[in-house]
Amino acid sequence: MNPLKQLAETGQAPWLDFVQRDLIEGGELARMIERDGLKGVTSNPSIFEKAIAHAPEYGAAFERFVQHGDHEPMAIYEHLAIGDIKAAADVLLPVYQATNGRDGYISLEVSPYLAMDTEATIIEARRLHKAVDKPNLMVKVPATTAGIPAIRTLIGEGISINVTLLFAVPMYEAVAHAYIDGLEHFAAQGGDVSKIASVASFFVSRIDNVIDKQLQGKIDAGGDAALKPLLGKAAIANAKVAYAAYKKLFSGTKWQALEAKGAHSQRLLWASTSVKNPAYPDTLYVETLIGRDTVNTMPPATMDAFRDHGKAMPDAVEQDLDGALAILKSLEQHGISLETVTDDLVIDGVRQFATAFDQLLGAVAVKRSALVPVNEATIEADGALKAAVAEASKHWLAEGTIRKLWAGDKQVWTGADEDKWLGWLDIVGQEHAHVGTLARFADSIKAQGFSHIALLGMGGSSLGPEVLARSFGHKAGWPQFHMLDSTDPAQIRTLEAALDLKKTMFIVSSKSGSTLEPNIFLAYFKSRMIETVGAADWAKHFTAVTDPGSAMERVAQHDRFAHVFHGVKSIGGRYSVLSKFGLVPAAAMGIDVETFLTHTAHMVKSCSASVPVDQNPGAQLGLLLGVAAKQFKRDKVTIIASPGIADLGAWLEQLIAESTGKLGHGLIPVDGEPLEDVSVYGKDRVFAYLCLAGDEHKGQAAHVAALARAGHPVVRIMVRDVMSIGQEFFRWEMATAIAGAVIGINPFDQPDVEASKIKTRALTDAYEQGGSAPQGEPVFRENGIAVFADAANAAALGRHNSLSAYLKQHFGRAEAGDYIAILAYIERDKAHLAALEGVRKRLMTHRKVATCLCFGPRFLHSTGQAYKGGPNSGVFLQITTDDAHDLPVPDHKYSFSQVKAAQAEGDLSVLVERERRVIRVHLKDVASGLKDLAHAMEHSFH
Numbered sequence: 037m038n039p040l041k042q043l044a045e046t047g048q049a050p051w052l053d054f055v056q057r058d059l060i061e062g063g064e065l066a067r068m069i070e071r072d073g074l075k076g077v078t079s080n081p082s083i084f085e086k087a088i089a090h091a092p093e094y095g096a097a098f099e100r101f102v103q104h105g106d107h108e109p110m111a112i113y114e115h116l117a118i119g120d121i122k123a124a125a126d127v128l129l130p131v132y133q134a135t136n137g138r139d140g141y142i143s144l145e146v147s148p149y150l151a152m153d154t155e156a157t158i159i160e161a162r163r164l165h166k167a168v169d170k171p172n173l174m175v176k177v178p179a180t181t182a183g184i185p186a187i188r189t190l191i192g193e194g195i196s197i198n199v200t201l202l203f204a205v206p207m208y209e210a211v212a213h214a215y216i217d218g219l220e221h222f223a224a225q226g227g228d229v230s231k232i233a234s235v236a237s238f239f240v241s242r243i244d245n246v247i248d249k250q251l252q253g254k255i256d257a258g259g260d261a262a263l264k265p266l267l268g269k270a271a272i273a274n275a276k277v278a279y280a281a282y283k284k285l286f287s288g289t290k291w292q293a294l295e296a297k298g299a300h301s302q303r304l305l306w307a308s309t310s311v312k313n314p315a316y317p318d319t320l321y322v323e324t325l326i327g328r329d330t331v332n333t334m335p336p337a338t339m340d341a342f343r344d345h346g347k348a349m350p351d352a353v354e355q356d357l358d359g360a361l362a363i364l365k366s367l368e369q370h371g372i373s374l375e376t377v378t379d380d381l382v383i384d385g386v387r388q389f390a391t392a393f394d395q396l397l398g399a400v401a402v403k404r405s406a407l408v409p410v411n412e413a414t415i416e417a418d419g420a421l422k423a424a425v426a427e428a429s430k431h432w433l434a435e436g437t438i439r440k441l442w443a444g445d446k447q448v449w450t451g452a453d454e455d456k457w458l459g460w461l462d463i464v465g466q467e468h469a470h471v472g473t474l475a476r477f478a479d480s481i482k483a484q485g486f487s488h489i490a491l492l493g494m495g496g497s498s499l500g501p502e503v504l505a506r507s508f509g510h511k512a513g514w515p516q517f518h519m520l521d522s523t524d525p526a527q528i529r530t531l532e533a534a535l536d537l538k539k540t541m542f543i544v545s546s547k548s549g550s551t552l553e554p555n556i557f558l559a560y561f562k563s564r565m566i567e568t569v570g571a572a573d574w575a576k577h578f579t580a581v582t583d584p585g586s587a588m589e590r591v592a593q594h595d596r597f598a599h600v601f602h603g604v605k606s607i608g609g610r611y612s613v614l615s616k617f618g619l620v621p622a623a624a625m626g627i628d629v630e631t632f633l634t635h636t637a638h639m640v641k642s643c644s645a646s647v648p649v650d651q652n653p654g655a656q657l658g659l660l661l662g663v664a665a666k667q668f669k670r671d672k673v674t675i676i677a678s679p680g681i682a683d684l685g686a687w688l689e690q691l692i693a694e695s696t697g698k699l700g701h702g703l704i705p706v707d708g709e710p711l712e713d714v715s716v717y718g719k720d721r722v723f724a725y726l727c728l729a730g731d732e733h734k735g736q737a738a739h740v741a742a743l744a745r746a747g748h749p750v751v752r753i754m755v756r757d758v759m760s761i762g763q764e765f766f767r768w769e770m771a772t773a774i775a776g777a778v779i780g781i782n783p784f785d786q787p788d789v790e791a792s793k794i795k796t797r798a799l800t801d802a803y804e805q806g807g808s809a810p811q812g813e814p815v816f817r818e819n820g821i822a823v824f825a826d827a828a829n830a831a832a833l834g835r836h837n838s839l840s841a842y843l844k845q846h847f848g849r850a851e852a853g854d855y856i857a858i859l860a861y862i863e864r865d866k867a868h869l870a871a872l873e874g875v876r877k878r879l880m881t882h883r884k885v886a887t888c889l890c891f892g893p894r895f896l897h898s899t900g901q902a903y904k905g906g907p908n909s910g911v912f913l914q915i916t917t918d919d920a921h922d923l924p925v926p927d928h929k930y931s932f933s934q935v936k937a938a939q940a941e942g943d944l945s946v947l948v949e950r951e952r953r954v955i956r957v958h959l960k961d962v963a964s965g966l967k968d969l970a971h972a973m974e975h976s977f978h
């Protein structure tokens with residue numbers, strides 16, 4: 037007779053330690069029940085890893101599931117695993133029924149990531165129990181210290197549990213007590229205890245594996261010859277002691293009372309029963325452990341071996357208990373602590389299953405990304421940087437840091453209040469639920485015939501919409517998009533001249549509602565609109581996007597703005613583009629927001645908690661940026677974007693600089709720099725090349741290739757189409773948050789922006805009170821250009837008799853690893869850009885350092901944070917000018933020109949306070965002044 041079948045007579049149930057789809061679908065599982073008397077099945081994360089990651093039969097179901105709607109890897113795994121578990125449960129149901137619920141179970145393990153968390157384990161076990169919804173499911177819960185109370189609670193709720201990762205007898209006893217206590221609780225609630233089953237999975241071979249190694253070590257070191265006979269004996273001895281404990285635990289009066297109510301004892305299930313040492317007989321951990329009321333779960337090979345040549349010796353597990361005790365005693369006497377071994381094995385077991393789960397989810401992630409449209413990214417870096425990133429990835433993987441990040445654990449960063457700023461992680465899904473509101477808003481904009489929308493806002497409230505407008509381009513039949521983020525009077529006039537106010541909808545965007553610029557822009561255009569359409573109708577031309585409860589919300593409601601949209605308070609400005617701050621303008625310019633969010637969601641899922649760090653695109657980019665800056669001093673993130681998505685650079689600048697540049701650390705983004713000979717670039721750079729498919733720029737691609745050949749780290753990202761630009765918003769948000777964690781700062785605050793705001797406020801208050809801002813004396817004047825420097829910078833520069841000499845001296849201070857930034861408080865138009873680009877190019881090639889070109893006050897809400905708070909490696913040239921035509925700010929004594937001057941002054945004084953290398957050049961007239969400046973600069977290089 038088949039030895040497996042004979043086990044029934046010994047009182048032991050053979051279960052199969054294996055699951056795979058074709059075993060169930062191909063009918064083998066049913067045949068085993070018939071042929072072998074198989075009575076149950078167990079699974080674990082390693083088993084599912086082997087099945088789902090490697091077995092071909094999952095392909096079709098995988099594709100079907102993902103094609104019906106994208107899912108993150110955890111959901112895909114669960115869909116497939118639960119499918120198998122349900123199917124196996126159905127095949128095993130007759131066994132369950134025939135044995136009155138004693139046997140016929142299939143087990144599914146809770147996520148090993150939760151093994152040290154009681155509450156999370158309970159929630160997860162309940163969820164799986166519900167999702168499978170089969171009477172013959174056992175949820176596997178590990179016997180960790182945190183697992184024991186979870187077991188008690190779950191049994192108390194009537195959920196059948198397979199307790200796994202049991203190695204030590206005292207732990208087993210605690211588990212049995214938890215089971216009995218849980219049953220009592222269930223019974224006290226009126227539950228039918230006969231419907232609950234439980235097994236205690238007592239691991240065998242892994243114990244020998246460890247103890248044999250220790251014994252062999254001692255033997256090899258010339259230890260006692262008496263140790264040899266102990267090889268391969270510890271695990272079985274330990275199991276025998278556990279069995280003796282079982283008999284005691286399930287015999288007293290307490291147990292008998294439950295038994296009288298129909299309770300099943302919690303059987304010992306021998307797990308880990310395949311021999312790991314090939315020198316041992318392949319049926320070792322089956323034959324020696326046969327006993328009444330036990331289960332042995334065998335992997336297929338062990339089962340085949342036992343079927344082939346196994347001996348079903350009844351009550352083998354009860355033989356020679358004294359001998360077993362003597363073996364354990366002897367081990368202790370020889371300095372081998374079973375307690376230490378079993379304690380370590382639990383931890384190691386959790387780790388092993390977590391690693392298997394990582395591998396499983398990683399394999400699912402790879403298969404998924406081949407099926408969903410996600411922008412591809414490749415990272416090229418030299419061996420040392422690559423190795424350091426791999427090391428960081430390993431650490432993050434082992435620590436489960438991506439999961440912690442998604443769970444809102446502020447310890448991922450500095451432990452400050454980072455957990456309060458993570459709303460951007462879930463915003464795409466949330467906004468998806470509101471696309472109807474945005475569609476109605478878009479319809480109304482179109483229906484009312486608005487020809488222009490003008491967004492008034494700073495930093496995170498304006499840069500994202502600008503990227504969308506420029507990348508998507510003007511859509512026929514929809515309003516033209518404009519944006520104002522400057523207090524320069526000429527810039528305001530230029531905007532106004534481009535608008536037909538009667539057909540303009542203004543979108544005033546400010547999360548805080550208290551930012552100076554959008555408020556004074558609003559005041560100005562409100563008054564212009566009143567003049568144009570009258571006091572009764574002006575507010576019909578205004579939409580507000582602001583956080584709930586802000587002063588701007590109050591104003592918008594009081595004045596009856598046409599629309600008021602709310603942001604999410606737990607999202608900072610620079611992380612807000614995928615919330616209403618980006619989506620409201622997007623809808624108004626005719627972008628299909630629903631499709632945009634659907635495309636974006638693919639990246640969110642690619643970066644989700646269940647994608648292990650080495651497959652997670654946001655994490656890989658973030659670790660590269662963080663590690664390159666922290667360990668390799670490559671902190672200049674140079675952005676090269678193809679023409680169609682060139683504006684992405686300005687958005688990235690704010691995200692990267694304002695998030696990471698603080699406490700003397702951080703990344704310095706470099707956007708829009710001219711492409712120069714490879715020899716010009718220092719070893720302080722990382723290059724990010726973002727290319728829109730079909731928008732390839734020959735020069736850029738070749739340049740990037742040359743940089744990579746020269747050994748610079750290069751990230752290449754292919755944006756599939758403009759609709760997929762949202763994927764880059766999310767990838768970079770995640771990457772920036774992660775780089776911030778590596779650098780060791782809080783990526784969600786902007787402490788140094790506040791410092792210059794305070795200085796600016798003091799100056800605007802002075803104007804408001806009818807005064808004027810103090811004007812310092814220049815250190816030098818030439819034609820219409822005055823050079824200003826504080827005492828420390830003046831002393832460092834020395835005295836010179838030409839502007840070019842001052843410039844030479846100043847920029848001569850920029851060493852390798854430094855950067856030069858031009859901070860121009862002038863109108864941002866094509867002519868000025870071209871003039872300053874020329875200066876920038878010369879500085880870059882001459883000084884061979886990274887260069888940045890910024891316009892004030894726009895950059896104050898962006899890179900300004902890093903310039904003041906980040907590493908002290910910047911050499912700054914501030915450019916101010918007399919404005920030919922000023923503009924009044926309604927309801928204030930100060931004018932726009934005065935506000936701009938106060939902002940420049942506030943900025944400069946904080947830079948000086950932070951001991952930055954900075955000078956100001958003040959131009960009498962902007963056009964001629966820029967020419968003279970360029971000329972002096974050119975001269976300074978000779």
Ligand SMILES: O=P(O)(O)OC[C@H]1O[C@](O)(CO)[C@@H](O)[C@@H]1O
Pocket residue numbers: 494495496497545546547548549550551554609610694786789896897898
């Ligand atoms: O949306 P708000 O509150 O007007 O802020 C605008 C910008 O100002 C800052 O708060 C500081 O510069 C940025 O982070 C933000 O994007």
Ligand SMILES: O=C[C@H](O)[C@H](O)COP(=O)(O)O
Pocket residue numbers: 053078079080082200237239241242307308309310333
């Ligand atoms: O429930 C089953 C266990 O997870 C399995 O038996 C472990 O076996 P192993 O030690 O061979 O991995």
